[in-house]
Every structure is written in C-alpha cells, then in structure tokens.
Amino acid sequence: xxxxxxxxxxxxxxxxxxxxxxxxxxxxxxxxxxxxxxxxxxxxxxxxxxxxxxxxxxxxxxxxxxxxxxxxxxxxxxxxxxxxxxxxxxxxxxxxxxxxxxxxxxxxxxxxxxxxxxxxxxxxxxxxxxxxxxxxxxxxxxxxxxxxxxxxxxxxxxxxxxxxxxxxxxxxxxxxxxxxxxxxxxxxxxxxxxxxxxxxxxxxxxxxxxxxx
Numbered sequence: 001x002x003x004x005x006x007x008x009x010x011x012x013x014x015x016x017x018x019x020x021x022x023x024x025x026x027x028x029x030x031x032x033x034x035x036x037x038x039x040x041x042x043x044x045x046x047x048x049x050x051x052x053x054x055x056x057x058x059x060x061x062x063x064x065x066x067x068x069x070x071x072x073x074x075x076x077x078x079x080x081x082x083x084x085x086x087x088x089x090x091x092x093x094x095x096x097x098x099x100x101x102x103x104x105x106x107x108x109x110x111x112x113x114x115x116x117x118x119x120x121x122x123x124x125x126x127x128x129x130x131x132x133x134x135x136x137x138x139x140x141x142x143x144x145x146x147x148x149x150x151x152x153x154x155x156x157x158x159x160x161x162x163x164x165x166x167x168x169x170x171x172x173x174x175x176x177x178x179x180x181x182x183x184x185x186x187x188x189x190x191x192x193x194x195x196x197x198x199x200x201x202x203x204x205x206x207x208x209x210x211x212x213x
Contacts, residue, residue: 017063019070020096024061028085029144031063034201035125038173039064041199041207042123043071045171053077055119055165057109057158058126060144062089065123066096076102077119079112082143109157113165122162125175126154151177155185163192166212178204185210 010025017031018039024030042054046068056065059078066089069076076098080086086106093102105112127144130151134142147154155174162172172193176182179200185208186195193210200206 018067020063020067020092022061022063022066022088022092023095024088025084026139027141028061028082028088029140031061034205035064035175036067037199037201038123038125038175038207039067039071041209042068042121042173045121045173045209046072046074049120049171050167052118052120055079055113055122057112057122057124057161058154059089059104060085060125062092062102062104064125066092066098066102068121068123069098069101070096074101074121078102078104079109080104080106081108082106085144109154109161113161115164117165118167118170119165120167120170122158122165122170122172124155124158124162124172126158128152128155128175128177128181151181152184152188156188159185159189159192162210163212168212170212172210172212174208174210176206176208178202178206182206182208 012023012025014023018036022031053075056078059080065076065078089104093099127147128151129145131146134146182198196211197209
C-alpha cells in the first residue's frame with residue numbers, strides 16, 4: 001500500500017474528439033467539444049492555403065491541431081510549454097498514426113520558432129480568462145486558463161509569434177472568450193492583422209480568423 005505521504009499519479013482519461021481519441025489527465029485541460037470547430041475551419045482553410053505545415057500554439061494535449069492535420073493531410077508543428085501536456089500530445093499523435101507528420105516542441109512561445117520559419121496557417125487556443133474569473137472553473141489547471149489580469153496576456157504572445165511566422169495573407173485561427181473579446185483582439189492586432197471573421201459558439205466562446213497584412 002502507498003504510504004500516507006505518497007502522491008498517486010493522476011489517472012489518464014480518454015475522450016473522443018472528432019475522428020480521434022485523445023488521452024489526458026487532470027493536470028491537462030480536458031478537450032472541449034466546441035473547439036473541434038477550430039480544427040474543421042483550419043482544414044477548410046488548408047484546402048486553398050499555400051503549401052507548408054500548420055503551426056499550433058498552446059497545443060495542450062494536441063487535439064485541435066491533430067484533427068486539423070488529420071483532416072487536411074498537412075504536417076503539423078505543435079508548441080506547448082507544459083511537459084505533461086506535451087507528453088500527451090506526443091502520445092496522441094502516435095495513437096492517431098500521425099507521429100511521422102507531427103513535430104512537438106516543448107518550449108515557451110517566444111523561443112519555440114526559428115527566425116526564418118514560416119507557416120501558412122497558425123492555430124492557437126491560449127488561456128483567455130481573466131485571472132479573477134478562473135475560480136469559476138476549479139477543475140481546470142490554472143495555467144491552462146489564466147490569461148492574466150485582462151485575459152489577453154497569452155493572446156498577445158500568440159499574436160506576436162503569429163506575426164513573425166505568417167506570410168502576408170496567412171491565417172491565424174484563435175480561440176477567444178466570445179465576441180466581446182474578439183473585438184478587443186481585433187483592436188490589439190489591427191496594425192498587423194486584418195480581422196476577417198468570427199464564428200461564435202456562445203457569449204463566452206468563439207473562433208476568430210485574422211489575416212496577416
């Protein structure tokens with residue numbers, strides 16, 4: 001029996017996410033069903049985008065980018081700073097039969113890419129809640145949902161990386177906290193990106209398409 005001071009490892013769980021099965025545990029943000037729309041939109045954009053791999057920032061357990069790669073047939077680079085989540089992303093890519101088409105970089109956003117790397121499509125599902133609002137979601141790892149005092153800290157970081165990684169006309173698909181936050185993001189990004197479309201799930205969930213100017 002474990003001693004009274006021992007800590008048991010979290011039990012892995014598995015869920016269906018579109019065409020794939022995804023493993024995760026309580027240390028990793030559980031896949032949200034509504035985020036499948038981001039994967040599907042990315043695959044639609046990939047059908048007419050220039051050649052090149054998809055880049056996913058804040059990849060978590062990898063499900064959004066993996067389904068986009070599965071549906072589009074494109075290779076994929078995933079960036080995730082948390083080692084546990086990056087490990088699950090690796091395992092999930094292998095289970096999906098995509099290990100040879102996916103590169104997973106366990107790194108901070110600002111150091112993950114080389115200066116000359118370019119991608120036609122960038123996906124990101126960053127933490128976007130205000131720090132004061134994270135208590136509404138006690139089961140979620142704080143690092144996966146806390147976007148700082150205004151909810152935009154990690155979104156700003158994703159915008160900076162995407163601005164570097166995308167060519168003119170390249171697409172950034174960003175998960176945001178509903179249409180109100182999408183308006184703030186459009187204002188933040190207006191010198192570098194054109195706000196092209198927002199697909200709204202509800203008042204707190206949306207996917208925003210920004211085009212590199």
